[in-house]
Amino acid sequence: MDFFAHQDQARKRTGHLILLFSAAVLSLIVLLNLLLAFVLWGMDNHLVGKYQASVQAAHNPDALFNTATFLDYITLQQWLLISAGVIVVVGGASLVKWMMLRGGGRRVAESLGGRLLLPDSRDFYERRLLNVIEEMAIASGMPVPLVYVMDDHSINAFAAGYQPSDAVIGVTRGCMEKLSREQLQGVMAHEFSHIFNGDMRLNIRLMAVLFGILFIGLIGRFILDATSRRRYVSSSNRDKNSLPFFLFGLGLVVIGYGGVLFGNLIKAAVSRQREFLADASAVQFTRNPQGIAGALQVIGYGAGSEISSPEREETAHMFFGQALPFRFSGFATHPPLDERIQRIDPNWNGQFMAPQRREQAEQESADIVAALQLSGGAALAMAAAPAAAAASSIPYEVVSDEAPQDSDQQALQTLAAAARDTYTARVLLAGLLLAPAERMVHEMQLDLIRQQEGQDFYRQILRQLPLVKALNPAQRLPLVELAMPALKQLSVLQYQDFRKLLVQLAKADGEIDIFEWCLYRLTLQYLNPHFETVAPVATRYAKEKDISDAISSVLSVLAWYGANQQQQAAEAFAKGAQAAGFTTLTLQQRTSSLKPLNLALTRLSEAYPHLKGRLIKAMQACMDADGRQKGVELDLVRTIAAIMEVPVQLNEQGVA
Structure with a gap:
């Protein structure tokens, strides 16, 4: 799609x-x-x-x-x-x-009476919902959004915001408690598709x-x-x-x-067809039509989707289901349930489905954990498949003073737990910026942390360092994205101080390498809209010739980082341009300065979606030119896509 x-x-x-x-x-x-x-x-x-x-x-x-x-x-x-x-x-x-x-999106959710869910919640249903949303974000190449819960016992949900980095997802309590995990996945995939399809700003x-x-x-x-x-x-x-x-x-x-x-x-004119599209997209994400079809069947069984908020008249078009009482179908914001279900499942027998009971939900989670343990997948490999132990509702492991085992999966599981806590998430990102211990700058960075953040923060860094060292490099940026909801709980002053710390750590050796640039730009991309006034990016460039120099800059950077010599870079650049049908691009000279890349991305963020899509295709071909993909290439693609507000699905083979 x-x-x-x-x-x-x-x-x-x-x-x-x-x-x-x-x-x-x-x-x-x-x-x-x-x-x-x-x-x-x-x-x-x-x-x-x-x-x-x-x-x-x-x-x-x-x-x-x-x-x-x-x-x-x-x-x-x-x-x-x-x-x-x-x-x-x-x-x-x-x-x-x-x-x-x-x-x-936060303003919309709050106007509807939504309550923000904290990333470290221990409530069974809240934990399951957060896990499902993290799972969908990883699978779809999206930042993990903030989640709000409305105290309605009906089944409904919405996505709101201007762009993916600003998106929030709202869910009714009935949606959390009455749907199975499979059905909840279908609803969340539906809301993620609204984010992908550009519906939020229109809404x-x-x-x-x-x-x-x-x-x-x-x-x-x-x-x-x-x-x-x-x-x-x-x-x-x-x-x-x-x-x-x-x-x-x-x-x-x-x-x-x-x-x-x-x-x-x-x-009705702008939303009904968008709902059909979002249903189809949800099936594509989950590869399971029974998930979203089952959720619609539970609504039809009697749970309903009506919202009690006084703001429902203005926001009805944003919801998963019909948020207003029954009205003449010609003015309904959503298609009839029967029609939606039949489009997803043509063989539907017309019967609706009873809501899931709590004991069924708990048994379902226990079965998932047991299956993962039998398959050896108890510690989620975040950069790969979306379903794993993080999807369960069991408590996460807490960082301890004990020496960790030499397992990158266990390290990943422990650091994923740290990413969900506001304090240890800051420790995690700071630790990812530390130079190897054998370099002199490493001790300089630790001294800086001890002086500015205090002794406890310093000790936490030391505890996490062996775990960070055990990480596969491809797992580092996914952890950064996972930490964003927790970091959004900082105060404005705390965020400003944290941002300064990241800059100081990155510049401690007098230069900024590409991973440091990626981590810092992702942090700005996901957190600045939360702590500052949201300014929707205007769409200005519709033709290649208008921004060919910016496209050339981005593709050139990727080509040079993936090549050992100029001929390889030129071949990779040419293959990327050819794959996307670009005809006016020129390979630029290699430079250590990242300023041209920053300027190019500022312009590309204002390009029309079809141009962004072609650039993603060009970057994929550029990475594939030599038959292998380096970690630095994957980091670049992930960060560039995030800055352009384009969801990309990355796995061990590159862009999915």
């Missing part, structure tokens, strides 16, 4: 969204002009002009038939004023909502648009409440003059909440 093409389609749907939004605003302008004309006509003919009309009727009975209709109260000046007012109000409300959502834009349309109705409700209170408090004649305002407010409510109709039309 071509996710890059689907991301391009998602961006094209933004144009459709603008057209629908414009149509909704135009309808509001027309209806508000008619409403104001009707109110003015009513005031003149039934309040102020009633007496005059009776006098005229006594002298000229035909006068009553010559009074103006309410259409005569629509003037060009009024039309222009109302049009400007509606555009300002709706556009301003949408802009305010957009600014409120600049916190990205946040849709939230802002819907709020702007609905805001007219909120103004009407305010006027209605104000006039109702005034009429209730006083019944004097002067308060009868508030009747037109009451009627005007009532009209605004009717028209404004008629905007909900437009909102549902917009949501």
Whole structure:
């Protein structure tokens, strides 16, 4: 499945969204002009002009038939004023909502009442959910997102954010507790596919648009409440003059909440086909159609997917299942359950499935652990297959003072546990930057750690060093990515100090090697959006010629790091360009400076998805040119893809 093409389609749907939004605003302008004309006509003919009309009727009975209709109260000046007012109000409300959502996925999750799950949670269901999400992230080449839980007993989930590095996943408690592990995997794979397909940014834009349309109705409700209170408090004649305002407010409510109709039309127009696509993508990720099909069958059995949050009207299009009560199917944000299940499983017998009980879930986890122990896979090889002991709900091993065994898998298991704790995750990343013990700079780095972080941090580093040394180099960056949710629990000041420490450790020997660059850039990529204002990257470059120099820079760096001499680099570069159909690239000279690479990636992050996809294909061919892939090449590809916000699946053979 071509996710890059689907991301391009998602961006094209933004144009459709603008057209629908414009149509909704135009309808509001027309209806508000008619409403104001009707109110003015009513005031003149039934309040102020009633007496005059009776006098005229006594002298000229035909006068009553010559009074103006309410259409005569629509003037060009009024039309222009109302049009400007509606555009300002709706556009301003949408802009305010957009600014409120600049916190990205976290802001959406918190507005829905979500509670952040800590990476080191020991709750059975929470631990299983976190393990499944880590598993999906590893399998799909994605950073591990933050996870929020909503206290709804229905089965539902959503993904929110601007880009993969900012993504969060929200899950209802019913989804955690009523689904089997297999079904939970299917739901999470569905949400990951929304991240891949570029749906998240479109969904946040849709939230802002819907709020702007609905805001007219909120103004009407305010006027209605104000006039109702005034009429209730006083019944004097002067308060009868508030009747037109009451009627005007009532009209605004009717028209404004008629905007909900437009909102549902917009949501139905942009979301239903995306749900079919996400279902199909989930099957591709898990290679198991029964997972997501089973989750849909449990919803149909009676668990339901309705959300109780007051924000559900604005966010209904983001969820896995129908978050609102049943409504006319033409305005539903999701396809019918039966249709979704049949597309996934054409042989479905029409029967729904009962939710899983806790004892069944615990037995399922125990069976997984036993199977892994029998197969010798009790310690997850994170860079390879996604399902392993980290998928179980058993407690993780804690770093101890005892000398570790000479097993890279056991070292990996222990360090994976450390990556899930905020304190030891910092220790882990600092330890990965330490030079080999035989180099003089090693002691300089340890002295720096002791002086800046204290004695306990220093002791933790020493405990982890044998484990870090036992790691396969291909396992280092996956551990860095696994540590990101825990590091997001730091305070802003703690993060700033930690970032400075990483820079000092990397520069301790006077230079930054490629692994140090990869670790630091991944840290910035995943943590900066969390601790700073999220700024969605604009998409600007659609053609190769616009950024051929940036593509050349990136592919040249990869070619030189994978080659021993210039001829090999030139051949690898040419094969990469040819595989992706690039025709305007030039191999650049080898340089020790990483500045050209940083500048090139800044521009490439603004490229359209299809160009990013072609670059990934070029990098794969470049790595394969000599028939083998070095660890430094895999690290480069992983980091470059993360900076471009492109998910890549890496295994021992390279890009999957």
